[in-house]
Amino acid sequence: MSAPLTYLHRCCQRSVLLVVARRQWSTNSASPPPLHRRLLLFLTQRFYDVEMLLGWRYQAQRSQLQKKNVYYSYTQRFYGPDIASAYYILSLKGGFRYVGQSEWFRTNQRGKFSWDFLNHKNTPIEEADMSYTIINYTGLENLERQRSLRTLKLKGCPEVDDWFLARLHLFQDSLEELDISHCPRITTGGLAALRNLKGLKHLNVSSLPGISNPGLVIILLEEMLPQCQITANGYDHNLRKVEEEEEEQMQRQR
Amino acid sequence: MSAMWRRLQVKVGPARGLLTSTQVTRRSTWLNGHLSLCQSFSTGTSLRNDFFKDLETHMEAMRKKAMDALPGSSWTPLEINPNLPPERADIVIVGGGVMGWSIAYWLKQKEMVRGGVRVLVVEKDPTYSQASTVLSAGGIRQQFSLPENIHLSLASADFMRNINEHLGVLNEDPIDLQFNHSGYLFLASEAVAHIMEENYSTQRYAGAKVFLLSPTQLKEKFPWVNTEGVVLASYGLENEGWFDPWTLLNAFKRKAISMGAIQCCGEVTEFKYTTSVITTTDGEKLDLRRIKSVKVQMPNSLEYQPVECAIVVNAAGAFSGKLTEMLGIGFGPKQSIAAIPLPVEPRKRYVYVVRCPDGPGLDTPFLIDYSGVYVRREGLGGNYITGASPEEAAEPDASDLEVDHSFFQENVWPHLAFRVPAFEKLKVTSAWAGFYDYNTFDQNAIIGTHPLINNMYFATGFSGHGLQHSPAVGRAVAELILDGNYKTLDLSSFSFNRILTQEPKLERNIV
Numbered sequence: 002m003s004a005p006l007t008y009l010h011r012c013c014q015r016s017v018l019l020v021v022a023r024r025q026w027s028t029n030s031a032s033p034p035p036l037h038r039r040l041l042l043f044l045t046q047r048f049y050d051v052e053m054l055l056g057w058r059y060q061a062q063r064s065q066l067q068k069k070n071v072y073y074s075y076t077q078r079f080y081g082p083d084i085a086s087a088y089y090i091l092s093l094k095g096g097f098r099y100v101g102q103s104e105w106f107r108t109n110q111r112g113k114f115s116w117d118f119l120n121h122k123n124t125p126i127e128e129a130d131m132s133y134t135i136i137n138y139t140g141l142e143n144l145e146r147q148r149s150l151r152t153l154k155l156k157g158c159p160e161v162d163d164w165f166l167a168r169l170h171l172f173q174d175s176l177e178e179l180d181i182s183h184c185p186r187i188t189t190g191g192l193a194a195l196r197n198l199k200g201l202k203h204l205n206v207s208s209l210p211g212i213s214n215p216g217l218v219i220i221l222l223e224e225m226l227p228q229c230q231i232t233a234n235g236y237d238h239n240l241r242k243v244e245e246e247e248e249e250q251m252q253r254q255r
Numbered sequence: 256m257s258a259m260w261r262r263l264q265v266k267v268g269p270a271r272g273l274l275t276s277t278q279v280t281r282r283s284t285w286l287n288g289h290l291s292l293c294q295s296f297s298t299g300t301s302l303r304n305d306f307f308k309d310l311e312t313h314m315e316a317m318r319k320k321a322m323d324a325l326p327g328s329s330w331t332p333l334e335i336n337p338n339l340p341p342e343r344a345d346i347v348i349v350g351g352g353v354m355g356w357s358i359a360y361w362l363k364q365k366e367m368v369r370g371g372v373r374v375l376v377v378e379k380d381p382t383y384s385q386a387s388t389v390l391s392a393g394g395i396r397q398q399f400s401l402p403e404n405i406h407l408s409l410a411s412a413d414f415m416r417n418i419n420e421h422l423g424v425l426n427e428d429p430i431d432l433q434f435n436h437s438g439y440l441f442l443a444s445e446a447v448a449h450i451m452e453e454n455y456s457t458q459r460y461a462g463a464k465v466f467l468l469s470p471t472q473l474k475e476k477f478p479w480v481n482t483e484g485v486v487l488a489s490y491g492l493e494n495e496g497w498f499d500p501w502t503l504l505n506a507f508k509r510k511a512i513s514m515g516a517i518q519c520c521g522e523v524t525e526f527k528y529t530t531s532v533i534t535t536t537d538g539e540k541l542d543l544r545r546i547k548s549v550k551v552q553m554p555n556s557l558e559y560q561p562v563e564c565a566i567v568v569n570a571a572g573a574f575s576g577k578l579t580e581m582l583g584i585g586f587g588p589k590q591s592i593a594a595i596p597l598p599v600e601p602r603k604r605y606v607y608v609v610r611c612p613d614g615p616g617l618d619t620p621f622l623i624d625y626s627g628v629y630v631r632r633e634g635l636g637g638n639y640i641t642g643a644s645p646e647e648a649a650e651p652d653a654s655d656l657e658v659d660h661s662f663f664q665e666n667v668w669p670h671l672a673f674r675v676p677a678f679e680k681l682k683v684t685s686a687w688a689g690f691y692d693y694n695t696f697d698q699n700a701i702i703g704t705h706p707l708i709n710n711m712y713f714a715t716g717f718s719g720h721g722l723q724h725s726p727a728v729g730r731a732v733a734e735l736i737l738d739g740n741y742k743t744l745d746l747s748s749f750s751f752n753r754i755l756t757q758e759p760k761l762e763r764n765i766v
Contacts, residue, residue: 042426052425063420138416164416167436170464170492189617189635190435190496196618197492217635221617 066160069093070140082146083125087118089143095131099124100149125149132156132180138165149175156205157183163191170197182207182235189218193225201229208235339560340519340551344375346736347549347562349523349578350570351378352388353500353722354714356507357729358568360422363514365733370515372737375562377551379522385656387572388504388722390689392606392631392640394497394621395723396439397463398489400454400763401699404720405461406744410727412494415503422510430506432498437632438491440477440620442674447625448487450763455489464493479615480622481676490620497621497631500722507729525550526581527561528708542593544582545709566736568712573601573653573690575715582708592707592755599701599716601653602693605642607663611681612637628670630678638684643667658686691719697759702728703735703750712736713751718762 033039044051069092077085087106090097091114096107099121107130108114126147137160144150150172155161161184169176176198181187188211195201204226212218215236223231323330346362348355359374366372383389395415397408414421419429443451451467458465467489470482476490512518528544535541548563571578579585579597587593619632619639630641643666645651651659663683672679694701694716701716714732717724727744734742741747753760 045425055425163434163436167493188431188433190433190437193496193617194436194438196437214635218617221635224616225618 066135066137067139069135070137070143072139072142080119081123083123084119086126086144086147089140090126090129090131091118093131093134093136093140095129095134095136097126097130098128100127105130128152130154131158134158135160136165137161138168141165141168141171145171148172151175152178154178154180155184156180159185162186163188163194166191167194169195173197173199176201178203180205182209182232185210187211189213192218192222195222196225198226201226203232204229205232207233336553336558338520338553339558340375340377340521340562341373341517342560343373343563344517345373345564346375346566346568347523347564348374348376348568348570349549350568350572350575351376351381351508351518352383352386352570352572353504353507353725354388354572354717354728355568355570356504356511357725358570358714358732359516359729360507360511360514361729361733362736363511363516364421365737374511374516375519375564376511376516377519377521377523377549379520379554381520383504385573385690387690387692388500390606390656390687391500391722392497392629392642393500393722394439394495394631396491396495396621397458397461398439398441398454398465398491398495399720400450400457401760402457402461403744403746403748404699404724404762405458405463407724407727407746408720409462409494410730410744411724414726415498416494418503418506422506424509424513427509430502432502434496434498435632436493436496437618438493438495438620440491440622441489442473442480442485442622442624443487443489444484444625445486451487451489454763463491465489465491477615477618477620479675479677481674483673485625495621503722503725507725519551521551521553521560523549523578524552524559524581526567528582539591541591541707542583542587543707543709546582546711566710566712568714568732568736570714572692572715572721573599575599575692575713579705579711582711584705584707595754597701597705597713597715598696598754599692599694601690603651603653603656603688604644604691604719605651605658605662605686605688607641607667607683608633608685609639609641609678609681610637610684611639611678613677613680614639615675615677622674624670624674626670626674628667628674630671630675639678639681641667641671643670653690656688656690658688660686692716692721693718696754697761699760699762700724700728700746700749701751701754702731702746705751706755 034042041051041055045055073085073089076088080088087097087099091106091108094108094112096105098105099118101124102121105128106114106118126144127149128151129144129147130152132154133156136155136158148171153169153172153176161181163186166181166187169179177200179195179198179201180203182205187209192206192212195204204222206219206222209215215233216238219231219233219236223229322328348359355376355378359376362372362374380386395408395412397405397412399405399408415432415434418432422430441451455465455467467487468476469487470485473480473485473488474482508518526546527548527550528546530542530544533541533543546564546567548561549567550559550561552559569575569578576597576599584593585596614637615632617632617635619630621629621631623629626643628641628643630639632638633640643662645662645666651662660683663686668678668681692715698718699716700721701713704710704712712732712735714728715721721728728746731741731744731746734740748760
């Protein structure tokens with residue numbers, strides 16, 4: 002009885018002042034956070050208990066994420082690497098298509114999927130659609146053995162960051178299409194790592210909020226990957242007038 | 256009681272505000288010229304305004320006095336300098352660079368109870384004008400020849416990947432290290448190609464994602480490189496690149512302080528230690544020293560505070576040698592252990608910022624040539640950072656941080672222009688110099704205790720790769736102090752004993 006308690010106690014001691022929903026509370030938004038969040042922040046700064054509870058909640062969210070992205074070694078041992086990768090993609094609510102097949106295996110809204118994909122043994126995966134899933138750097142290990150992966154769609158994935166992009170060098174020979182639009186954690190440093198994907202033909206980097214000078218970065222990307230067609234929508238490339246900018250600054254100061 | 260005083264102040268505030276606002280409106284309706292004449296001839300403001308202003312200050316002073324008199328306030332009649340460090344601390348870390356704060360963070364992270372260890376970090380220069388951390392080029396690589404160094408780099412890269420989980424603080428922005436994952440590219444000539452191949456196998460065995468390239472493959476991947484004289488190249492694909500050292504330092508500092516580490520701005524000038532004499536089996540007498548307290552001198556002042564401590568960590572970087580001399584190490588009788596000083600001294604290295612609009616683009620790796628010249632991209636505007644390690648004989652004078660531009664003209668630019676022809680047309684926009692905490696013995700870290708000083712731990716001598724190893728070394732030193740032994744990475748080969756037995760552990764890939 003005391004062992005789990007001491008473990009919990011130690012977890013809390015270690016995670017004093019953890020980040021809690023920091024992305025919503027970070028200061029890049031112009032408006033102040035809503036009332037319930039400000040109340041929660043006020044309570045956290047006053048009471049250790051509230052801080053600890055929020056720390057537990059954050060820890061629970063992170064451990065849930067890690068559990069989903071764990072390495073499926075058991076599945077791999079019994080069913081082979083291809084089925085294991087397929088199962089991983091489906092359990093994260095993504096979709097994929099095998100080499101030589103034309104049908105896509107997907108999960109429905111409730112997370113249910115059919116087990117027909119087990120019928121195709123030892124067929125590598127050709128296209129994977131992981132848009133809006135919680136795939137991250139450790140989860141990519143499950144797809145490591147798919148060396149004939151041609152298309153990878155990662156639109157709107159909240160956990161895809163620069164380190165994930167650097168790890169994509171695993172697919173450098175086969176990857177032809179990559180879609181990383183709307184991923185909030187990608188910055189320019191990660192885009193530099195895409196140079197290893199020498200076979201890339203289509204790249205979609207639309208609406209990345211993390212890159213600071215989108216116009217310049219897109220041009221440099223095009224220079225870096227000459228044979229690749231880059232799609233970059235959703236950026237405001239207009240030159241704003243100086244008076245408008247001054248007005249905006251005045252409004253912000255007020 | 257205090258709430259009443261506060262409400263009183265609040266009442267005075269708006270009253271004064273109302274008064275001044277009405278005055279302003281009345282004044283603004285007058286003609287501007289008349290107004291300015293009035294303003295220049297009057298010698299003071301009206302009496303009524305003075306009364307209210309004085310009332311405000313009197314009320315404020317009375318309120319402060321009442322608050323101080325109440326129990327719970329920290330007022331004392333003796334004026335104490337609030338910047339002094341505490342009188343007692345468990346662990347004093349001398350040096351507030353990235354290594355010192357990393358150790359402080361890990362010590363607070365590993366303590367079992369809240370407030371278990373009192374950690375004090377003493378930094379003599381809060382502007383960090385001479386600190387190696389902030390003047391570094393900020394690269395991290397796994398391409399070393401010693402497996403321990405490779406493991407340290409891998410562990411540090413793991414830490415930086417999950418930096419928000421480790422160092423994230425409530426309601427602050429997520430930490431953005433600005434990590435560029437462009438990798439390191441080492442070029443080898445005929446003479447050193449075999450060393451590169453051996454290192455490659457060590458690196459692959461340790462788990463680094465490194466690939467060897469032949470000259471043709473190199474030309475294909477990086478067409479702007481002149482492959483003349485290059486026999487082999489080694490390119491890191493993952494966990495290699497460069498980042499912002501100031502962000503990392505501040506992240507460690509902020510998190511450590513939020514967990515209770517104490518920061519002090521001052522210089523350690525003296526140690527008070529007790530000596531016990533023991534006789535070895537050979538009949539030799541050894542002085543074992545135990546540090547009892549550290550004298551911390553306040554900046555620009557004669558004031559000092561002796562801090563009693565149990566353990567001192569020497570993370571002073573380039574100035575660690577000077578610190579150890581205060582304990583008498585290096586001044587003992589000849590042929591004794593006490594005569595061997597800490598072989599760490601500051602060495603000056605120059606970094607030049609050059610601008611070349613036609614240079615290689617976004618995919619420029621951290622290129623290191625076999626002649627010792629390095630170059631990396633900085634930002635997106637065609638700026639690059641470059642430099643070189645001078646020869647042993649031609650080391651620049653390390654007494655100040657003045658930049659020698661002729662060094663660039665003679666030693667850096669010719670090799671750079673030869674290796675990357677686009678850099679023949681460039682312009683030096685800026686330059687700075689920084690110190691390496693150079694280990695003159697074997698250019699590798701010194702981590703652990705000294706045989707003659709019971710309670711001083713070293714974490715110094717990194718010779719240019721301290722920043723990239725700082726998270727992992729911090730954890731190792733915290734394990735050494737709190738657990739007594741290394742738990743995750745075994746760095747016992749970096750102990751001081753190798754200097755006593757004169758067995759150098761050479762790192763062959765020093766830039």
